[in-house]
């Protein structure tokens with residue numbers, strides 16, 4: 001059961017954003033574990049209950065998320081193990097599509113970003129603790145890709161959001177078990193930079 005570890009968290013989310021349901025404990029069965037949350041529903045998704053008690057967990061997740069741009073932009077793909085669980089499933093949308101497990105996330109991101117250097121910047125972010133060991137976050141990002149070699153000076157910029165399901169691990173660390181990367185606009189710039197080879 002690939003999704004068993006996150007099914008409770010996701011089913012809780014599904015309950016929260018279904019217009020017909022007001023209780024997080026009443027999951028809708030119309031969506032599967034892997035579905036992204038529609039943008040229209042995101043503003044009403046995040047709970048405001050019990051915020052004080054969750055501050056420590058929220059900050060632990062925020063700090064872990066902050067490692068992601070550092071890992072990618074620093075091309076330290078091994079360090080993605082600090083962010084994603086070993087069995088994580090990440091839907092990076094086309095052309096990368098679904099990447100799993102962690103070792104595939106690492107190798108595919110490494111090879112697809114090899115032609116460029118990058119800067120990933122986080123913007124709007126909400127982190128919601130769902131239970132003692134499950135959480136959901138949505139984080140807007142802008143990712144600028146810089147051409148190398150003959151493509152120096154050229155850029156391509158992506159605008160999107162990460163929707164992440166988190167599970168507190170046995171060692172107490174929060175890790176992403178499921179990610180949906182959703183593009184929020186077209187890739188702007190010069191896509192030929194991705195054809196660079198050394």
Ligand SMILES: *[C@@H]1O[C@H](CO)[C@@H](O)[C@H](O)[C@H]1NC(C)=O
Nearest residue numbers: 034035036091093098181182
């Ligand atoms: C991956 O995400 C994209 C964009 O949200 C979606 O269209 C696609 O159906 C997803 N793929 C899977 C296998 O869930």
